[in-house]
Each structure stands twice: as C-alpha cells, then as structure tokens.
Amino acid sequence: MTVRVTPGRVFASEWTKFRSLRSSLYLVAGSVVIMLGLAALIALAVRDEQGSGSDDFSGVDTFEISLMGFWLAQLTLGVLGVLVVTGEYGTGQVRSTFAAVPRKVPVVLMKTAMIGLVAFVVGLVSAGLAFLLVGAILPSDLDISLSDPGVARGLLGAGLYLAAVAVYGAGIGWLLRHSAGAVAVLMGALLVLPIVVMVIPIDWIQRLGPYLPSRVGQSLLSRAPENPGWTVSLMLTIVYVAVLMGVSAAVVRRRDV
Numbered sequence: 084m085t086v087r088v089t090p091g092r093v094f095a096s097e098w099t100k101f102r103s104l105r106s107s108l109y110l111v112a113g114s115v116v117i118m119l120g121l122a123a124l125i126a127l128a129v130r131d132e133q134g135s136g137s138d139d140f141s142g143v144d145t146f147e148i149s150l151m152g153f154w155l156a157q158l159t160l161g162v163l164g165v166l167v168v169t170g171e172y173g174t175g176q177v178r179s180t181f182a183a184v185p186r187k188v189p190v191v192l193m194k195t196a197m198i199g200l201v202a203f204v205v206g207l208v209s210a211g212l213a214f215l216l217v218g219a220i221l222p223s224d225l226d227i228s229l230s231d232p233g234v235a236r237g238l239l240g241a242g243l244y245l246a247a248v249a250v251y252g253a254g255i256g257w258l259l260r261h262s263a264g265a266v267a268v269l270m271g272a273l274l275v276l277p278i279v280v281m282v283i284p285i286d287w288i289q290r291l292g293p294y295l296p297s298r299v300g301q302s303l304l305s306r307a308p309e310n311p312g313w314t315v316s317l318m319l320t321i322v323y324v325a326v327l328m329g330v331s332a333a334v335v336r337r338r339d340v
Contacts, residue, residue, distance in 0.1 A: 088184055093193040096183075101167060101197060110163040111205055114156045114245075118209035119216060121152035126220040145227050146234055149214040150304055153241055156209065157248045157300070160202045161269050164252025167198050169262040191332045195253045199324075202249035207242030214238060233306030236313060240303030247320045248273070251296065254327035257335055273297045296323055 101107050125148050171177040184190045214234075218227070229235050251272070255265045273296065280292045292298055302316035 088186075088189070090189055090193055093184055093189045094197055097190075097194045097197045101201070104170070106166065106170075107163060110159050110166070111201065114159045114163075114205055115209045117155045117159065118152035118206075118213050121155065122149045122213040122217050123220060125151050126217040130221055144306075145217050145221055146214070146231075146237060146306055148221075149217040150210060150237070150241055152213060153206075153210070153245070153304060156206070157245055157273065158270070160205065160245050161248045161252040161273065162266055163202070164195075164198050164249035164254075165256040165262060165265040165269060167194065168253050168256030169260060169265055172260040173262065187336050188332045191257055191335050192328065195250055195257075195328055195331075198253050199246045199250045203242045203246035205242075206245030207239065210238045210241040231306075237304050237306050240300075240305075240313065240317075243317065244300040244303045244320065247296070247300070247324055250324050251327060254324075254331045257331035294319060296320070299323075 126145075129148065171180060180190055181187055214229075227234060229238075252265065252269050255268050256262075259265045259268065277292065277295050277297050280288055280295065283289065293302075299316045299319050302313060303320065305313075
C-alpha cells in the first residue's frame with residue numbers, strides 16, 4: 084500500500100521528530116522559565132523598593148516588566164529554530180527525510196511552520212502567564228488589565244515575533260546547514276546589526292534602523308509602538324518570513340540531493 088505524501092503528513096512527521104528530541108524540549112522549557120522568571124524577579128525588586136519607603140512609581144509599567152524576559156527568550160527560540168534544521172544535517176537524518184519526501188520543498192515549509200507554531204504558542208502563553216504573575220506580585224495600584232489599550236495586542240505581538248525569530252533561525256539553518264554558523268548569523272542580525280546601524284553616521288542608513296527585524300519586533304511588543312506602527316510591523320515581519328522561506332526552499336530544492 085502506497086501512502087501519499089501530503090503537507091499534513093509531513094507536518095505530523097516533523098512534529099513527531101521534534102517532540103522526541105530532549106534538546107528541543109529543554110529549549111522550550113528554558114524559554115518559558117526565562118519569560119516567567121525574569122518578569123517575576125523584576126516585579127519582586129519593584130515591590131521591595133516600594134516596601135522600603137519609596138513612593139515614586141510613576142515610571143513603572145507592569146506590561147513592560149512582564150515582557151522583560153522576551154529579550155532572552157528570543158535567543159533560545161531562535162537557537163531552537165536553527166537546531167531543529169541543522170541537527171538533521173549534522174546526524175545525516177536529512178537524507179532519510181528527503182528520501183521520504185523527494186520534492187524537498189514541503190519538508191522545508193512544514194518543518195519551519197511547525198517550529199514557528201511551537202514558538203508562537205510558547206511565546207503567547209509565556210507572555211500571558213508573565214503578565215498575570217507580575218500583576219499578582221505588584222501592588223494593586225500598579226496593576227493593569229488585558230482590557231487596557233494595547234495590552235492584548237502587545238501580548239499577541241510577543242507570540243508573533245518569537246515565532247518569527249524561530250522561523251528566522253530555521254531559515255538561516257536551511258541556508259547554512261551548520262549550527263554554529265547559523266546561530267552566529269542569527270545573533271548578528273538580531274543583536275549586532277541594530278547597533279552597527281545606530282552608530283554609523285549616515286542619514287539613510289540610520290533611517291533603515293526602525294525597519295530591521297529586531298526593531299520591528301519591538302514595535303509588535305509595544306503598547307504604543309513607534310514608527311513603524313503595529314500593523315506595518317506585522318506586515319514587515321510577514322514579508323521577512325516569506326522572503327527568507329522562499330529563498331531557503333529554492334536553495335534546498337536545487338542544492339540538496
């Protein structure tokens with residue numbers, strides 16, 4: 084009996100491989116711990132400061148505190164995206180995968196979609212739990228609710244951007260096929276490139292800064308996003324993801340045998 088290869092079956096196969104790897108589960112768990120732990124630590128520090136007699140908390144934003152762990156979680160989920168792809172190249176398992184799905188493109192798209200979905204769920208759930216945790220730790224006069232302007236949108240943006248970062252990692256992994264190199268490129272794009280653009284004293288280069296992937300992510304997380312706005316940031320993120328995955332699929336289709 085011949086079993087037809089469908090996108091759904093490829094997705095299910097990639098999910099089975101993902102959840103069978105302890106390293107993947109460790110990175111997911113680490114991302115959740117980072118998001119919740121850092122938010123809780125900062126909230127406790129703010130509460131202790133209030134208990135010490137300080138009464139100036141006009142600059143405290145519980146929403147921003149709840150997402151402080153995002154900046155580290157994006158690194159773990161980005162690395163997760165890289166390793167999900169490059170791990171198969173390192174072990175040689177990718178040959179079996181492409182033997183089962185000779186067209187290759189469905190593997191690229193479904194594996195990447197799977198890791199993006201995992202990162203989205205992890206990011207959204209962790210952001211929501213961190214928001215509730217911070218609200219429970221801080222005094223009631225500093226509390227905000229999901230109904231406040233921009234809060235629900237910002238939490239959704241956290242999940243969306245973390246999903247995009249995982250997809251960026253996977254896309255770079257498909258292109259380079261080497262874990263260390265792909266992680267270095269991803270970290271450079273997320274952390275180093277914005278600094279380089281900021282310090283170069285050329286007007287047109289600095290104007291590009293707000294449209295870099297990491298800066299776009301900041302707009303998605305913000306309750307009152309700067310230029311570009313939230314909707315534009317979401318559209319830019321979709322474009323970045325689509326272009327990277329299109330290039331990755333084309334390269335894998337032509338190069339890998």
